[in-house]
Amino acid sequence: MPVDLDHIKEVYAEADCLYDDAEVEAAIDRMGQAITADLANSNPLVFCIMNGGLVTSGKLLTKLNFPLQIDYIHATRYRNETRGGELNWLVKPNTEMEDRNVLIIDDILDEGHTLAAIVEYCQKAGAKSVITAVLVEKKHDRKGVSLDADYIGLQIEDRYIFGYGMDYKGYWRNAPGIYALKGH
Numbered sequence: 764m765p766v767d768l769d770h771i772k773e774v775y776a777e778a779d780c781l782y783d784d785a786e787v788e789a790a791i792d793r794m795g796q797a798i799t800a801d802l803a804n805s806n807p808l809v810f811c812i813m814n815g816g817l818v819t820s821g822k823l824l825t826k827l828n829f830p831l832q833i834d835y836i837h838a839t840r841y842r843n844e845t846r847g848g849e850l851n852w853l854v855k856p857n858t859e860m861e862d863r864n865v866l867i868i869d870d871i872l873d874e875g876h877t878l879a880a881i882v883e884y885c886q887k888a889g890a891k892s893v894i895t896a897v898l899v900e901k902k903h904d905r906k907g908v909s910l911d912a913d914y915i916g917l918q919i920e921d922r923y924i925f926g927y928g929m930d931y932k933g934y935w936r937n938a939p940g941i942y943a944l945k946g947h
C-alpha cells in the first residue's frame with residue numbers, strides 16, 4: 764500500500780513530545796557513564812539490534828571510550844506496525860561470542876519478547892555474560908516475560924512512541940526526541 768506522506772507528517776505535527784533531544788542525550792550520557800564504570804575492562808562484544816537500536820547504539824558507543832568490538836543483529840517483531848507478533852530473525856550474529864562478555868543495545872523494552880529471545884540466543888551461543896542496555900522501558904502490566912534490562916535510559920508511559928530510532932510505520936526513526944502518538 765502506498766504511504767500517505769501527509770499522514771506521516773501530520774502524525775509528527777500532532778504527537779506529544781515526552782522527552783526532548785537534550786533530555787534523551789542526558790539519559791544516553793548517564794548510560795554511557797554507568798556502562799563505562801562496569802565494563803571498561805571486560806573487552807565486550809556489542810550488538811546493535813537493528814533497526815530500532817541504530818540511533819541509541821550510535822550515540823551510546825561514542826561515550827564508551829574503551830576497547831570493544833561491534834556487530835549487529837536484525838530481528839523484528841512489529842514489522843513497522845504498532846502491534847508485535849512473532850519474532851522474525853533477519854540477520855543472526857556473525858561474530859563468535861563463545862566466552863565473550865556481550866552487551867546488547869536496543870531502543871525499547873516493551874513486552875520484552877525481543878530482548879528475551881536475543882539474550883537466550885547469546886547465552887546458548889556460549890557468551891560468558893549477556894548484559895542489556897535499552898534507551899527506554901515502557902511501563903505496563905502486559906510483559907510477556909519477566910526481564911529487566913541492566914541499563915535503562917528513560918521510563919516511558921504505556922503509549923506507542925517514536926523517534927530516536929523508533930518508528931511510526933517505518934518513518935520518524937530520525938525524530939530528535941521521543942514522541943507519543945496522539946490519542947494512543
Ligand SMILES: O=P(O)(O)OC[C@H]1O[C@H](OP(=O)(O)OP(=O)(O)O)[C@H](O)[C@@H]1O
Nearest residue numbers: 813814815839840841873874875876877
Ligand atoms: O519488547 P518487545 O515488545 O518485544 O518490543 C521491543 C522491540 O520492538 C522494536 O523492534 P521492531 O520489532 O519494531 O523492529 P525495528 O527495530 O526494526 O523497529 C524495538 O526495536 C525492540 O527491538
Ligand SMILES: Nc1nc2[nH]cnc2c(=O)[nH]1
Nearest residue numbers: 873922923924925929930
Ligand atoms: N516504534 C515503536 N516500536 C516499539 N516496539 C515496541 N514498542 C514500541 C513502541 O512503542 N514504538
